[in-house]
Amino acid sequence: MDDEGNGNLGNPILDRSRLIELHEKMLTIRVFEERVFELYGQNLVPGTIHLYAGEEAVAVGVCSHLLDDDYIVSTHRGHGHCIAKGARLDRTMAEILGRKDGYCQGKGGSMHIADFSKGMLGATAVVGAGIPIATGAGLSIKLRGTKQVAACFFGDGASNQGTFHEGINLAAIWRLPVLFICENNLYAMGTRQSQAMIVPDIAERARAYGIPGILVKGNDVLEVFKAAKEAVERARGGNGPTLVECKTYRRMGHSRMDPAAYRPRAEVDEWLRNDPIRRSKDELLRMGISDAELAKIEARVSDAVNTAAEFALNSPFPDSKEAFEGVYGQEGT
């Protein structure tokens, strides 16, 4: 609580209307994910899915500082990143359903959504592989001399990959404008973080590269917002990368089929209480938002997701001959 009794969110860097935006974005991701889950249950989603539900504050808190021409690099758990970065719900949903109007014309699916028109450079399903790619986007920015930044999302598990070490080190020595956003949801599949590394805080690893590491409560969108603001300013100012660790939690299992029985009940309960959207809603209520306003937001979100699902379900499957096309692009000059 600050002096004026507004809670954290009374902080001047995030006023009420901005918080409403963030809240709505988070809610959109949540409702979108719930719809994906439902469609999966109806056998309308091919393959597998890794839901972002529970981690919305991270993508939204970070992406709210990014412009359309800033970049992000995403992961197997990427629906939330797409939406936060401004990708259309309908084409995102269509891609997840393997339809022709999906961003990748059905070639990518849930684990490989990309929207280059919004600087969303795509999701890689190889854990940790996006890290050096984000470094490269940062290098490109530096070489082209623009003021863009690149943000890279990855999990706690990814931070044990060699690419984490190599990719961040490279960004550090070249002072590239990159945000390394570790979404620490405490587990990599069934493996608890403490089984996979000794340090409790991955932010600590920033020291090995001589860059700042920031640890934040990842379910508090304001904390993420603040940390990301600092990191984005550092990057745009030419002062190099930041590692931001956001402690968060997935509401569901790792993937659609995982009951997540390896998570202690008490832990799950505590984190579910600590839900990012519930928190932002509580803050908005404290700031005096009316029930009617909240209901309006919810209706807008629900409409948007409905429209997206309808669009996706109406989109045809791609023609099988398209499988053989598009391996190579235009030759070039």
Add this chain to the structure above:
Amino acid sequence: MDDEGNGNLGNPILDRSRLIELHEKMLTIRVFEERVFELYGQNLVPGTIHLYAGEEAVAVGVCSHLLDDDYIVSTHRGHGHCIAKGARLDRTMAEILGRKDGYCQGKGGSMHIADFSKGMLGATAVVGAGIPIATGAGLSIKLRGTKQVAACFFGDGASNQGTFHEGINLAAIWRLPVLFICENNLYAMGTRQSQAMIVPDIAERARAYGIPGILVKGNDVLEVFKAAKEAVERARGGNGPTLVECKTYRRMGHSRMDPAAYRPRAEVDEWLRNDPIRRSKDELLRMGISDAELAKIEARVSDAVNTAAEFALNSPFPDSKEAFEGVYGQEGT
């Protein structure tokens, strides 16, 4: 200087006779390397060589704590590791010359010497690749329940490889009996350490894995000896790995053909003055060793290297048909 005015080396953990041993071992490596260099000049060494000269205190300081059944994993700059671990000079030299009596029957050469009979698990020429292998040797020790330890040598350059991160992390979480010995000779080929990482001390990176990191003057055999003692005791005691960074310097270029013009003259001069063998000799003199004793050591070393060179030069080249053999070992049971 300690109370008794003996200098560092008066430290009770390293008495005079032990220091003589270490000095002689270091000198053996030096003279061996000089001979390799000479033979190379005479076109008797195929391929390339990476001389260890100047870094002797590291291998000797570490290996002096290791028993025959302890393991080491080595690198492209590995002659010193072999000799320090107790490999025979003659078969080492024969391998470097590509002869039949070499440890690998001429199949490995300078970059791939191994002596499994002495726990020398071989040199890999892929920078950083030995790190997880040493971790695996540590795992094997743990699973078999012996009191062995494994030491892994690698360079400053190697510490930017993904394998450094993954391999040390694995050893850390499993508390394996491994010494990670970083031979920081300030350069990886022509690349200065400060170009390749921000942190001045690689030992600092140990924190990312929650293990102790020790920084030592790598040209002072006593310092290396002390740090290695601590690390070996920790490992044998079941308390996990240690990262030991030894700052050192190569007397020559990276490989035989490299004039090393990228190194500032003043830096080279300073490090050459700080030569490990010169230091140990000075200490021995301070401890009162006689010129005659020193001369005897030098003569022994010189004889040993002469004998080894002779052995190697007299060893035949392998028969070409052997190239086709030994890809697979015995099938097994």
Add this chain to the structure above:
Amino acid sequence: MKEITYRDALREALVEEMQRDETVFILGEDVGRYWGGAFKVTKGLAEEFGDERVRDTPISESAIVGAAVGAAITGMRPIVEIMFGDLTTLAMDQIVNQAAKIHYMFGGQASVPLVIRTPFGGGVNIAAHHSQSLEAWFMHVPGLLVAAPSTPYDAKGLLKTAIRNNNPVFFCEHKLLYPFKGSIPEEDYTIPFGSARVVREGEDITIVATMFMVHEALSAADTLKKEGLSAEVLDPRTLVPLDKEALVASVKKTGRAVIVSEGCKTAGVTAEIAAVIAEEAIDYLDAPLVRVAEPDTPIPFSPPLEKAVIPNKDTIIKAVRNIA
């Protein structure tokens, strides 16, 4: 004999060999008690053998294989599970430059009794990073043995041989085969490497097929049979060593061959098999060799697209009809 799935057959091999030899242990991501492997092959093993011998690892493919190499050259017999074959890309140095070369490069001083198990193959709509079949790469690495079982019987027998072998074995599994059932003997058995299996005898054409494609080839042979064409179906079972004698013998008999495997066509498994036939049995061929494999595309996600690129009964029949 008993009916058992490919998954269970693999698990039986692991259990029996771990009981038989205490130096055998397993490491990989989520192979332990909380998950039992992404495809549940190691389910229950941690409970039986303890967490030390069935080790969950961080997501560090390169270090997992590297650590297994280090353990293998110092007296243990590690079995690595790489969760998806596509991720072997992260461990190629350790597999190719270390595991495969150590025995030779060090003049025979060390052996590397290491098994790397990993699932290949498409068919479950998990797109470009989880559906590849990269067996051909490993065939191109001297020092590795490469097994590729298509049935529960072969899976168990070959895995046991792999575990007992002192050389590094790259052991290919197939996602679609895990639930596939077949019968195996009650008693201990192993299958020697380098011995192909004639899955179906035939006179008119040889269909050489690997892994899941063996079953598609069998369906194709069934259909062709009705049309009066007798196809011999041959499963090499191990790709290194490759049973050239069996290949040549079959082609000598039939005079024609269609070679089928997943994995993309260019420089793939089918290329090597075709080349062997072209070198050793060309005089017996009455028609061009035909390769049936994935076209040279990544594996797309959407079901109709994925279906279009993976060979199946129909594409095999079409290929056969082209030359027979």
Add this chain to the structure above:
Amino acid sequence: MKEITYRDALREALVEEMQRDETVFILGEDVGRYWGGAFKVTKGLAEEFGDERVRDTPISESAIVGAAVGAAITGMRPIVEIMFGDLTTLAMDQIVNQAAKIHYMFGGQASVPLVIRTPFGGGVNIAAHHSQSLEAWFMHVPGLLVAAPSTPYDAKGLLKTAIRNNNPVFFCEHKLLYPFKGSIPEEDYTIPFGSARVVREGEDITIVATMFMVHEALSAADTLKKEGLSAEVLDPRTLVPLDKEALVASVKKTGRAVIVSEGCKTAGVTAEIAAVIAEEAIDYLDAPLVRVAEPDTPIPFSPPLEKAVIPNKDTIIKAVRNIA
């Protein structure tokens, strides 16, 4: 025309393309002003273009390629040097799963104008970790183009095409060729991918050879000529795309083929070429196909051993005599 080494030809291509297009830049270990590349191909470039465009990197092959991928999809045209081809093992995920698949997997939204240059080949006694020829792996990766020049002329022309191409190009060089001289035009030229070169016309047999083996094949052809045997020598120049028409045309003319490349035999470059011929020109063959490649061994260090495993003029002649 001017006489120039393969190394200098490569450097000229780099310089000219960097002058022509400021989005072209180079990154790799020791490519910069202090070393100029392990084989000195980039010598002097940092001085001309600055350290920003000729970037030394830490020893981080995976991040080097990954960073290049990230730069390529955001408007730059990176050229990566991997110091030795053997070390591409460390970057396989980035090469295979990222660079090669991005265009397809993301439905054409991005292109990846990236060149990865690396030297393959043996012959300089640097043993198993520095002497491999792994071209075949990259042929097996849809989405990559694979160039493999054997002369200064081809090196320059193909590298320019590679740099201007919007697809990822895996550009194979050969250690023994760097000092090799040949003539090239003074003016700008490029060589289209997928067009083989008939290095020597002949009537009796086709020798298909790649990279350094082209020169061994030529020596072999010289010797054979004296014995009255006219060998056609064909150099594919790019392995993906492979000029199948040229291959088939030559084999139709001669009726026999020996296929030569470094890299081990099984599932190697020669397998794919043999398979193409067996599929598309088998009716014209008067003899079995013969592959000449490295036996399936790691490359040994000692000179007599290394010499025994790398194909050369004599082994080629022997192979030719077996079928002609």
